[in-house]
Amino acid sequence: MHKIFGFGLYMEKIGRPDFLCFFFLHYHMSGYYNSRNPIFKVLVYKVIGKPNQRMKALQNNIVRAEVDLEVGKKLYLGMDFGTSGARYALIDKEGNVRAEGKREYPLLMIEETVDWLQSWKMTLFALLKDIPVGLRSTVVSISIDGTSATTIILDSKTGESLCKPFLYNESCADALPSVKSIAPANHTVCSGSSTLCKLVSWWNSDNSTKESTVLLHQADWLLWLLHGKLGVSDYNNALKVGYDPEIEFYPPWLLLQPYSRVLPSIQPPGTAIGALKESIRTEYGFPKDCIICSGTTDSVAAFLAARASQPGKAVTSLGSTLAIKLLSTRRVEDARFGVYSHRLDDKWLVGGASNTGGAVLRQIFTDEQLEKLSEQINPAEASPFDYYPLQGVGERFPVADPKMEPRLHPRPASDVEYLHGILESIARIEAKGYSLLKDLGSTPVEEVFTAGGGSKNEKWIKIRERVLGLPVSKALQTEAAYGAALLAMKGASEHKDGSL
Numbered sequence: 001m002h003k004i005f006g007f008g009l010y011m012e013k014i015g016r017p018d019f020l021c022f023f024f025l026h027y028h029m030s031g032y033y034n035s036r037n038p039i040f041k042v043l044v045y046k047v048i049g050k051p052n053q054r055m056k057a058l059q060n061n062i063v064r065a066e067v068d069l070e071v072g073k074k075l076y077l078g079m080d081f082g083t084s085g086a087r088y089a090l091i092d093k094e095g096n097v098r099a100e101g102k103r104e105y106p107l108l109m110i111e112e113t114v115d116w117l118q119s120w121k122m123t124l125f126a127l128l129k130d131i132p133v134g135l136r137s138t139v140v141s142i143s144i145d146g147t148s149a150t151t152i153i154l155d156s157k158t159g160e161s162l163c164k165p166f167l168y169n170e171s172c173a174d175a176l177p178s179v180k181s182i183a184p185a186n187h188t189v190c191s192g193s194s195t196l197c198k199l200v201s202w203w204n205s206d207n208s209t210k211e212s213t214v215l216l217h218q219a220d221w222l223l224w225l226l227h228g229k230l231g232v233s234d235y236n237n238a239l240k241v242g243y244d245p246e247i248e249f250y251p252p253w254l255l256l257q258p259y260s261r262v263l264p265s266i267q268p269p270g271t272a273i274g275a276l277k278e279s280i281r282t283e284y285g286f287p288k289d290c291i292i293c294s295g296t297t298d299s300v301a302a303f304l305a306a307r308a309s310q311p312g313k314a315v316t317s318l319g320s321t322l323a324i325k326l327l328s329t330r331r332v333e334d335a336r337f338g339v340y341s342h343r344l345d346d347k348w349l350v351g352g353a354s355n356t357g358g359a360v361l362r363q364i365f366t367d368e369q370l371e372k373l374s375e376q377i378n379p380a381e382a383s384p385f386d387y388y389p390l391q392g393v394g395e396r397f398p399v400a401d402p403k404m405e406p407r408l409h410p411r412p413a414s415d416v417e418y419l420h421g422i423l424e425s426i427a428r429i430e431a432k433g434y435s436l437l438k439d440l441g442s443t444p445v446e447e448v449f450t451a452g453g454g455s456k457n458e459k460w461i462k463i464r465e466r467v468l469g470l471p472v473s474k475a476l477q478t479e480a481a482y483g484a485a486l487l488a489m490k491g492a493s494e495h496k497d498g499s500l
């Protein structure tokens, strides 16, 4: 192995450190290396200390890994398929992160539109490949969270999709009158971006026989690629197609519809569904007893990751979109404002998902600019600017208005003031959301934890604390993938051998 050091050093001499990085990261991550080796540490530190493009690209995928594990240790894998990319977290029974990584979605195009199914599938198997080989044999369960109401309609005979996926924030308002005519007033499905509106819109526009059609959500579809049992979902993902997690059934008004036969069967999140497919298990080196567990949505996973367990505690996900989740003893739902409740065991996660959020910031600033400009903001000072930051027309929560226009002007000469105004305006939307939940009868919010990419912005946290008038902090675990890993751990602990 020291020959490799020599070769690597030579490569470094001739100015090809990235080759050396590649080598070391490859060996380190593949577990052939004991990272305690002093020479290894010096060299890797020396080389990694000079990040270059390829190095950054490698680091982008491989965020962290601790390869040395006690014999017999079991690990639990959670994967989060968010708006802009996917991540994984590998945790042990104590909840320690043993490896984590991320991938951006490759933008594969079909006739000028992104082939999302191919992109998500490639990302799924790329993330599995990013897991250090030395750890894979200890992974005993896997779960996945995905964006809510992202809808995939498949032919159950071929497994092929019958149309392009409907993304989480797509609105099929054409189906709204028909959905409103069958559902209770202001039911969660009475929103253009609900899964049910997407299904009804497709059903009314597609002339095929629809005999072997099945509907899945993004997380269900990714899990199906791993376990091979078509037509299984969870009661968080199924909420927006009309499933009632309180009665644990689809309601009669939905079962009476012709399209109800395409709906998936439902399990609680974190329930063992099936064994990892043998072909995947042998190709990647996962153990024989590796099981696949039902998933959840990304903002529920972010709440789980924060491990907030008392009513009144809340998690705001500052990802591409702003999603809030408040733990409440009372269920609340009102589609007029985009408010709905996810079930969490015997309590309710009341909240909603706005179209404001980080994606608007990313349209205007790079992440580096966000960091630099935020350093110059005085969070104690209120911004005079009143924006409604949206990527495009349409808002889901706390105002459900598919025609709402973005408001991002006037733009001041100073980018610091502009960013301050946008961050403060998003904070005001967040505050309006929590106040609306209280008005609708939920447990009042007492404390807010923050997840998602925006949680790293300390100044924004201070602005939000001032605007919300509440304690606001960064969650201990800010990645939804950690929440999905907790679901994998739950599924493994409840699973009886031989019951799949």
Ligand SMILES: Nc1ncnc2c1ncn2[C@@H]1O[C@H](COP(=O)(O)OP(=O)(O)O)[C@@H](O)[C@H]1O
Binding pocket: 082, 083, 084, 085, 318, 319, 320, 321, 357, 358, 359, 360, 361, 362, 367, 370, 371, 374, 451, 452, 453, 454, 455, 456, 457, 460
């Ligand atoms: N320093 C920062 N301040 C505020 N927002 C940030 C910062 N860095 C990244 N972001 C935002 O975080 C978002 C990405 O968060 P992430 O949780 O990865 O999103 P998602 O899972 O929805 O794709 C981006 O839209 C970006 O604008």
Ligand SMILES: O=C(CO)[C@H](O)[C@H](O)COP(=O)(O)O
Binding pocket: 082, 083, 146, 147, 148, 149, 168, 297, 298, 299, 300, 319, 320, 321, 322, 323, 351, 352, 353, 354
């Ligand atoms: O904004 C989103 C994507 O990031 C989704 O709408 C998000 O999943 C919120 O939905 P839910 O509350 O059902 O998790």
